[in-house]
Structure formats: C-alpha cells, structure tokens
Amino acid sequence: MTLSSEAALPAKFSGESRLLLDHDSRAALWARVTEIVEAHIRGVAGLRVAPELDPAALRDLLEPLDFAQPLEPVQALEMVAAALAEHQVHTAHPRYFGLFNPAPTTMGIAADALVAAFNPQLAAWSHSPFAAEAERHLIRAFGERFGYEPGSIDGTFATGGAEANQTAVLAALVQLFPAFSAGGLRALNAQPTLYVSAESHHSFLKAARLCGLGTAAVREVPVDKQLRMRPAKLAVQIVRDRTMGFAPFLVVATAGTTSAGAVDPIRALALVAARNGCWFHVDAAWGGAAVLVPELSSVLAGIASADSITFDAHKWLSVPMGAGLFITRHRDILGETFRTDAGYMPRDAAGLEIRDPFAHSMQWSRRFIGLKLLLSLMVAGWEGYAATIRHQTAMGDRLRQRLAEENWRLVNATPLPVVCFVDASRKDGASAEFLDGVARRIVRSGRAWLSTVRLHAGVHALRACITSYRTDADDVDALVVLLAEARVAAAN
Numbered sequence: 001m002t003l004s005s006e007a008a009l010p011a012k013f014s015g016e017s018r019l020l021l022d023h024d025s026r027a028a029l030w031a032r033v034t035e036i037v038e039a040h041i042r043g044v045a046g047l048r049v050a051p052e053l054d055p056a057a058l059r060d061l062l063e064p065l066d067f068a069q070p071l072e073p074v075q076a077l078e079m080v081a082a083a084l085a086e087h088q089v090h091t092a093h094p095r096y097f098g099l100f101n102p103a104p105t106t107m108g109i110a111a112d113a114l115v116a117a118f119n120p121q122l123a124a125w126s127h128s129p130f131a132a133e134a135e136r137h138l139i140r141a142f143g144e145r146f147g148y149e150p151g152s153i154d155g156t157f158a159t160g161g162a163e164a165n166q167t168a169v170l171a172a173l174v175q176l177f178p179a180f181s182a183g184g185l186r187a188l189n190a191q192p193t194l195y196v197s198a199e200s201h202h203s204f205l206k207a208a209r210l211c212g213l214g215t216a217a218v219r220e221v222p223v224d225k226q227l228r229m230r231p232a233k234l235a236v237q238i239v240r241d242r243t244m245g246f247a248p249f250l251v252v253a254t255a256g257t258t259s260a261g262a263v264d265p266i267r268a269l270a271l272v273a274a275r276n277g278c279w280f281h282v283d284a285a286w287g288g289a290a291v292l293v294p295e296l297s298s299v300l301a302g303i304a305s306a307d308s309i310t311f312d313a314h315k316w317l318s319v320p321m322g323a324g325l326f327i328t329r330h331r332d333i334l335g336e337t338f339r340t341d342a343g344y345m346p347r348d349a350a351g352l353e354i355r356d357p358f359a360h361s362m363q364w365s366r367r368f369i370g371l372k373l374l375l376s377l378m379v380a381g382w383e384g385y386a387a388t389i390r391h392q393t394a395m396g397d398r399l400r401q402r403l404a405e406e407n408w409r410l411v412n413a414t415p416l417p418v419v420c421f422v423d424a425s426r427k428d429g430a431s432a433e434f435l436d437g438v439a440r441r442i443v444r445s446g447r448a449w450l451s452t453v454r455l456h457a458g459v460h461a462l463r464a465c466i467t468s469y470r471t472d473a474d475d476v477d478a479l480v481v482l483l484a485e486a487r488v489a490a491a492n
C-alpha cells in the first residue's frame with residue numbers, strides 16, 4: 001500500500017468515508033459541481049424566471065428522503081441541482097427586474113466555495129488572521145470611498161443590511177446613553193426615539209424591537225413628492241418629542257429606498273441630527289454603490305458626515321448573499337458596543353495591535369463574508385464595477401424612455417435604475433387591482449419578473465429595477481413588449 005495516494009487509504013471509520021468521501025468520489029463530485037455551475041451561468045436566461053408555485057410537488061419530492069438509505073454523492077447533487085433550477089426565482093436571469101437581488105459574480109461564487117472548504121473562523125483574530133485583515137482592508141477601502149478620514153474608519157461585515165442597521169441602532173444607544181450598556185433601557189430616564197423616513201427599510205422596525213425599544217419608538221417622518229424625507233418635518237418632530245419627554249437619539253437617512261430608489265437629502269438631515277445631538281446613520285444598502293461612479297456619486301453628497309453607514313455588497317456589487325458592511329468613523333464604538341470578556345476565547349494575539357471580531361460585532365462564530373467581495377473587486381477593479389453600474393443606470397434610462405413612449409406614466413424620480421410606473425392609457429391604470437393583474441400575468445408567464453409597490457403616498461405602481469448586470473437592451477425591450485400584452489390581458 002502506498003501512502004502517496006489518498007485514494008488507497010482505507011477509511012479510518014465509516015463517518016469519514018461518508019463525510020469526507022474518498023478521493024475518487026470527491027473528484028467526480030467537484031467535476032459535476034463545476035459543470036452544473038457553469039451550465040447554470042450559461043443557461044439561466046433559458047429558464048423560467050419565476051417557478052410555478054406548487055408546494056405539493058415539492059413535498060412529494062422531499063417525502064421519500066428519510067435519510068435511512070445513503071445516496072451516492074453525485075446522485076444527491078443532481079437531485080438538488082435540478083430542484084434548484086426548477087423551483088426558485090432566478091435572480092441571475094437577465095429578465096429579473098426585481099428587488100435588489102443581482103446575478104452573483106463568478107469570483108464571488110468561487111470565493112464562497114473556498115470559504116466553505118477552508119472554513120476560517122472569524123470570531124478570534126488569531127484563528128484567521130488573513131481573513132480578519134482582509135475584511136479590515138475592505139472596510140477601510142469602502143470607508144475611504146464614502147469620504148471618511150482613513151485614520152478614523154472602523155466597521156464590520158454582517159449578514160446583510162438588516163444586521164448592519166441593527167448594529168447602527170445599538171451603537172447609537174451605547175454612544176448616547178452611557179447607562180444603556182449595563183442597565184439597559186430601564187436605566188434611562190426617558191424613552192429613546194429614532195427617526196427614519198416613511199419610505200425607509202422595515203429592518204429598523206425589527207431593530208427597534210430587537211433592541212427592546214419597541215416599534216413605537218420609530219418615528220416615520222413624512223416624505224416629499226419625490227419620496228425623500230422632509231428635513232423640516234424631522235426637526236419639528238424631534239422638538240415635539242423632546243417637549244413630550246422622549247429622548248431622540250438617532251436619525252437615519254436612506255440613500256436609495258427599496259420601493260423607489262429615493263435618496264433622502266443627506267446634508268440637510270445631517271444638520272438636523274447634529275443640532276439635536278443625534279447619531280446620524282445613512283442606510284445606503286443598495287444605493288451606496290453610486291459612490292463608485294463619479295457622475296452618480298453626487299446623489300450621496302454629504303454621506304461622509306454620517307456617523308455610520310450601511311452598505312450591502314450583495315446588492316449592487318452583485319456578490320452572492322449575504323454581505324453587509326457596517327462602516328463608522330468612530331474607531332471605538334463597536335468595541336464599546338460589543339466587547340465582552342470570555343475566558344475561553346483564544347489569547348494567541350495578545351500584545352499584537354488587532355481587534356478580535358467577536359468583541360467587535362453582533363455575530364460570534366462567523367464565516368469569512370468579505371472574501372466574495374475581495375475576490376470580486378480584485379478581478380473587476382473599481383473600474384469594472386463603475387462600468388457595470390453605468391450600464392445598469394443606462395438600462396434604467398432606456399426603460400423609462402421606452403415606457404413613456406408606450407403611454408406608461410413614471411411616478412418616481414431618481415437617477416438610479418428603479419422605475420415605478422402606472423398605465424396612463426386607462427382610467428383605472430393606477431389602481432392596485434389592475435397593476436397587480438399586470439405583474440401577475442408577467443410573473444406567471446415565466447418570461448420576466450417584476451413587482452408592484454405601494455408607495456407611502458398611497459400610490460400604487462409597477463416596479464422594475466435593473467438588478468442583473470447581465471440585463472441588456474433587448475431584455476428591457478422584451479419587458480416593454482410583455483407589459484403591452486399584459487395591460488391588454490389585465491383589462492379583460
């Protein structure tokens with residue numbers, strides 16, 4: 001027996017043969033995985049964008065799996081890959097005009113595979129020094145792009161925008177209320193309140209609940225016709241709350257709302273926040289990518305004055321889910337918010353100038369979220385991303401123009417590629433029922449995906465976002481044709 005061939009090694013115990021698999025099985029498995037991934041990338045445009053929704057069929061598919069009879073690895077893989085291909089919305093499809101779920105970057109897919117294989121643990125710095133420093137490097141790179149002073153930048157990777165936003169709420173509580181960390185909200189004299197626009201992401205309601213503030217502590221400030229928070233209304237609301245004994249502590253501007261891509265007036269809101277001694281957070285989960293394109297970056301003017309920023313790399317930077325960044329210009333706030341002293345955590349890095357991620361973020365054991373961004377950016381470069389964002393923005397402009405030609409009426413105004421519109425050719429063309437009918441027909445056809453939104457003003461609209469970087473002019477034109485068919489069908 002030769003030790004140089006792993007295939008010849010007998011399995012030490014049956015668990016190893018079933019969990020690790022032998023060399024030949026692994027080789028066959030990897031070959032098939034890469035074939036499946038490549039076939040999906042090449043063929044996704046030929047699939048239905050959205051599946052037929054059939055819970056019974058899925059239960060029938062899964063029912064026979066009782067895990068009593070082990071399957072061959074490739075057989076198990078084939079079953080799951082076929083199910084994924086058939087039973088999901090393909091956000092990577094160039095005719096997915098959906099929420100902010102893009103086609104994943106190829107380097108991001110490779111990164112996630114590497115992360116699974118090396119399985120770096122990002123709780124303690126000393127367990128995964130490269131991963132920890134790579135994430136720190138990225139946080140600083142993006143902090144600088146947003147205009148922060150290099151020496152002041154800190155932050156952490158998170159599962160997504162919701163976790164980053166909750167981090168902001170916690171950090172603001174810790175910063176503004178010294179008694180909060182140990183004593184909780186009960187140690188405070190007044191109920192803290194936070195301020196978001198009526199169009200903000202609902203993760204702030206969850207964050208308020210999770211932090212013990214309760215959702216009533218979230219003040220939804222009215223928006224103007226372009227769905228942007230009104231600074232004067234914010235100022236009035238803060239004064240009113242203060243008079244009534246509340247303790248305003250956090251103002252959140254949204255840069256790129258989920259419904260309509262609206263960008264709050266960041267500079268004006270920053271001023272109101274500063275005058276009232278509030279933490280100022282900018283939720284730029286999707287829209288923050290505009291900072292990478294000089295001709296778009298002015299929509300984010302003033303973002304450098306934010307105390308903290310949420311940015312999601314799994315939105316407009318197209319890395320696989322989920323990859324949120326919380327970035328702040330307060331070097332010590334994350335430590336103050338999350339530090340705990342755990343006797344069992346490794347001390348190998350004592351004396352080095354490092355920060356342990358577990359003492360610096362919400363998660364404890366954590367995967368290497370940043371690698372998919374690192375590898376994507378290493379290969380695309382800032383320029384590659386800027387070109388992509390420009391292309392998507394141009395496709396958004398094309399869609400607006402084509403819709404206007406076809407007598408659809410645009411109801412949002414943003415330079416970002418989210419287009420909200422109603423049918424100007426008929427009396428009930430803005431009714432929820434009619435618009436839902438149009439969207440439903442298109443989604444059920446499997447040929448494209450878009451949705452309807454209720455904008456806060458009570459206005460209903462169809463919503464199409466250029467989400468996939470693979471969406472091209474013929475995809476936009478195809479959507480316009482589908483809309484023309486659906487508006488006729490929905491009228492009958």
Ligand SMILES: *Cc1c(COP(=O)(O)O)cnc(C)c1O
Nearest residue numbers: 160161162163201258283285286
């Ligand atoms: C997507 C989004 C969120 C939530 O982020 P997740 O990554 O889904 O957790 C928050 N705010 C805005 C503006 C978003 O677009």
